[in-house]
Amino acid sequence: MIKKIYVPVDNSDYSDASIALAVEFAKKFGSQLVGSHVYAAKMHDVRFKQMEYTLPEEYQDEVELEKQRRIHDTLITMGLQLISDSYLEVMKQKCTEFDIPFEPKMPEGKHFIKLVEDIQESDYDLVIMGALGMGAVKDSLIGGVCERVVRRITTDTLVVRDLEPIEAHDGNILVGIDGSPESFSGLKTAIQLGHKFNKQVEAVGVYDPYLHYIVFNSVVNVLTERAARTFRFKEQEQLHEEVIDTGLAKIYQSHLEVARSIAKEEHDYALKITLLDGKAYEKILQYARKTNPWLLVLGRIGVHSEQEMDIGSTAENLLRLAPCNVLLSSQRYFPQIDVKAEETLVWTQEALDRMEKAPPLVRGIAKTAVHRFAIERGHSVITESVIDMAMEAIMPQRASEKLTRVAKEIAEQKVLESDAVQTYICGECGYAAHNQQPVQCPVCSSPPERFQMVDKTSLENVAVDEGGAAEEETFDGVRLQWSEQAKKALRGVPRGYMRRNVKARIEKSARAQKIGTITNAFATEIINDSMGEAAAVREDAPELRTLQAQTSDSQSAEVVPGFESPVKWTEEAIERLNLVPAGFMRNITQTRIEQRAQENDIEQVTLDFAARVIEDGRSLANEVLGQYYQQPDQD
Numbered sequence: 001m002i003k004k005i006y007v008p009v010d011n012s013d014y015s016d017a018s019i020a021l022a023v024e025f026a027k028k029f030g031s032q033l034v035g036s037h038v039y040a041a042k043m044h045d046v047r048f049k050q051m052e053y054t055l056p057e058e059y060q061d062e063v064e065l066e067k068q069r070r071i072h073d074t075l076i077t078m079g080l081q082l083i084s085d086s087y088l089e090v091m092k093q094k095c096t097e098f099d100i101p102f103e104p105k106m107p108e109g110k111h112f113i114k115l116v117e118d119i120q121e122s123d124y125d126l127v128i129m130g131a132l133g134m135g136a137v138k139d140s141l142i143g144g145v146c147e148r149v150v151r152r153i154t155t156d157t158l159v160v161r162d163l164e165p166i167e168a169h170d171g172n173i174l175v176g177i178d179g180s181p182e183s184f185s186g187l188k189t190a191i192q193l194g195h196k197f198n199k200q201v202e203a204v205g206v207y208d209p210y211l212h213y214i215v216f217n218s219v220v221n222v223l224t225e226r227a228a229r230t231f232r233f234k235e236q237e238q239l240h241e242e243v244i245d246t247g248l249a250k251i252y253q254s255h256l257e258v259a260r261s262i263a264k265e266e267h268d269y270a271l272k273i274t275l276l277d278g279k280a281y282e283k284i285l286q287y288a289r290k291t292n293p294w295l296l297v298l299g300r301i302g303v304h305s306e307q308e309m310d311i312g313s314t315a316e317n318l319l320r321l322a323p324c325n326v327l328l329s330s331q332r333y334f335p336q337i338d339v340k341a342e343e344t345l346v347w348t349q350e351a352l353d354r355m356e357k358a359p360p361l362v363r364g365i366a367k368t369a370v371h372r373f374a375i376e377r378g379h380s381v382i383t384e385s386v387i388d389m390a391m392e393a394i395m396p397q398r399a400s401e402k403l404t405r406v407a408k409e410i411a412e413q414k415v416l417e418s419d420a421v422q423t424y425i426c427g428e429c430g431y432a433a434h435n436q437q438p439v440q441c442p443v444c445s446s447p448p449e450r451f452q453m454v455d456k457t458s459l460e461n462v463a464v465d466e467g468g469a470a471e472e473e474t475f476d477g478v479r480l481q482w483s484e485q486a487k488k489a490l491r492g493v494p495r496g497y498m499r500r501n502v503k504a505r506i507e508k509s510a511r512a513q514k515i516g517t518i519t520n521a522f523a524t525e526i527i528n529d530s531m532g533e534a535a536a537v538r539e540d541a542p543e544l545r546t547l548q549a550q551t552s553d554s555q556s557a558e559v560v561p562g563f564e565s566p567v568k569w570t571e572e573a574i575e576r577l578n579l580v581p582a583g584f585m586r587n588i589t590q591t592r593i594e595q596r597a598q599e600n601d602i603e604q605v606t607l608d609f610a611a612r613v614i615e616d617g618r619s620l621a622n623e624v625l626g627q628y629y630q631q632p633d634q635d
Contacts, residue, residue, distance in 0.1 A: 002029040006124040006155075008115050008145070009037050011087050014130025018160045019091045021325075022128045023098060028196040031125075032101040035091040036118060038111045112148035119153045127157040131319075131326075141320040150319065150328065151310040154300075156189065158327045159319060162294070171294035171324065172200040176284055176314070177273075179255040179368060182299025186329030187259050190297045191267045199294060202272040203259045204287055206280040207252040213508040214501055249275065251369055258335050258372075265336075278529075281317040286529070293324050300328045345374055347382045354384055423514045424451040469517055474507055485520035489527055495571065496578045502530045567597050572607035576614070589614060 007022045009015045019035070026033050088104040095102035107114040119127060133143045142159075150157055162169065175190045177183045187203060194201040256273040263271035276283040280302075288296055302312040311319075311328070319326050347355075358366050373390035374382055424433045426441045439448055469481040482490075490506070493499045506526050510518050569577075577593070580586040593613045597605050 002031050002125045004032050004034065004122075004124050004126075006034045006036065006119060006122070006127045007091065008127075008129045008149075009035050009087050009091060010130075010133050011090075012130060012132065012134045012136070013163055014132050014136075014143075014160055015087075016090075017163045017165075018128045018130045019094060020165055021158070021160060023094050023100065024166055024197075025126070025128070026095070026100045027098055032103065033091070033095055034103045034105060034122075034124065035088045036105040036107065036115065037087045038107050038109060038114045112145045112152075115145070115149050116152045119149070119155055124155055127153065127155050129157070129159060131159050131161045147319075154330045156327065156330055158295075158325060160325055161322065162325050166197060166294065169294045171292045172202055173295045173297060174284075174288060174291065174293040174324075175201060175203045175259075175297045176280075176299070176318075177203045177205045177255050177259045178280070178299065178303045178314075179252070179258075180299045180301065180303040180305070181332035181334050182301055182329050183255075183303075184259065184262065184335055185331040185333035186297040186299055186327065187262060188266070188333055189327065189329060189331075190295070191263055191269050191271075193295065194269070195267075200272070201263070201269070202274065202291075202293075203256055203263075204274045204276060204284060205252045205256045206276045206278060206283045207248045208279055209248060209277055209512065210505050210508050211279075214504040249277070254369065254372060262335055281314040281321075284314070284318060285321055288318075288322055288324060295325045295327055296322050297327045297329060300330045345371060345379070345382055348384070350384050351382050351387055354387055424453050425513055426451055474511075478511065479516075480507060480510055481517040482523075483517070483519050486518045486523040489520055489523050493527060493531065495575060498530075499575070500578065502527055505530060567594055567602065568604040569610075570604065570606050573605045573610040576607055576610050580614070 002025060005022050005025055007018055009019060022033055025031055085104075085106065088106070092102050092104060094100075105118065107118065127149075129146055129149065131142050131146055132140050133145055136143060146159060150159065173190045173194050175183070175187050177187065187201075190201050193199065253275050256275060260271045260273055263269040274287070276287065284296070296318060298315045298318060300311055300315055301307070301309050302314055305312045315328055319328070355363065355367060355370075370382060370387055370390045373379075374386055377389075379386050424437045426433075426446050433451070437448055437451055437453070440446070441450065469483050470487070471479050471481055473479050490499065490503055493502050506518060506523050509526060510516070510522065515522065577586065577590055580589045593605060593610050596613050597603075597609065602609065
């Protein structure tokens, strides 16, 4: 229940919108409103004293100077108080009109400090404040006062970005669910608001199957040969594609299913749920731009955050970029299934030891998954065998204790299945099944009609129509066919990190769906999504347009790869250099290549030359580092 709402005001458009929204909340919830305007009289006093030496000579007399100080102090203090009172009078009149209890506050001091002190010392249930203030300019994303306040308080906060009144907006309420107690608390708040304001509520979850592939793809070319063999990229990636990615999807889908249960059992509400794949804030931002919600509700911190963190990275990015109002939920709610698990389940010491071996970032998710599995199947004691069964359910076809051997099994199985030609892709969550259409999606439970068949032969025919196909090898040796039009579309992405990132996402998507041929339509969809995500920082994204204008199909582009270069570089050579991590390593590599080119009177650095110099450096590093290895080389 929202009994007391705090509204900082400053006479800006966003402040007026915050007041209007707070009044609507108070009418629906019977809340008391507290309006606050901070005035900085002491700051003006300091500024006046700093400028005293510029006064005319007749005012420099000590007696006259003291007189002027008293006059200034009185006028400034009284003037600022009158201004604050007039700002709050607007809010007071609106409250009086609807018989809403109202309390004005006019603290003196630094704006965000006084607001934070008041919020921390009071019992407000909700803070409603504008994203921007009087100092906003065209490119402002969030005001300094708003950002500083949000970072320092633990009260639920609704940041107003939409200046339209609520009755003029027919958008729904979108809730981000990641399994954290804060996100489930946000869901309950969203459902309450949905009932009060007659708004539909939708929960969205996002898992990221692409990050590891992009990292692998980036690091493979800078590791030593020995390190690459030790890391076993091919087996690692196959393990992700066959087991871990599906497991992640099922875990995040389970969070959404729990959210739907909360809505049904506790609020009698039929909640729509949507699972997306990709970078969390980017996918939620895209979905918000597509669906145009009135309000986006997020946990202040996420499932991977420490409790001491001020705000999670996903919430921070969306607070700046979301095209709608944003409510950050700081309260915590534990679903009954998790509460029941904590209260009734007993863990054996072996099971606890097993769980401690899990990486800290995923330990909480894994424990929740085991809890839910045990409760659903009536277990009262969690043993290692229960953990195995839970992992088997999350990661189909493999039990968790086999993960160290599963890569080899998958590699062998892929050889046997290399002739598979049909893939069925779920239209809801993107899950890919092979050779047989599922009767139900194992991730999101969609019916069979939501699956679309992708035929290998038809894709190859499309590639022929698009100028033919050329085979390329991925970082771990897997070969994919690219149509000429698909490659041309990729060249439209700015070179360097952005192009490598997009290419890796295309490859990962194709591999996950068992698609051996990348067509223009397949690549373009991912390219458009990725470019839209990159442009999210600014809607006009002038820096991207500049980069794209610099990109051409020329094989001898005179584009400076880093700092000013004494020699020309081909596009392929630049792309090879950009595989080296940015910063010191890339700079020193570029310097070494250019020095070698000048020593050999080479005017243009080609791909072969750059690769040869980099390989020479790698061989030298291996030779030096090899002295530190005491054990013989083993695969």
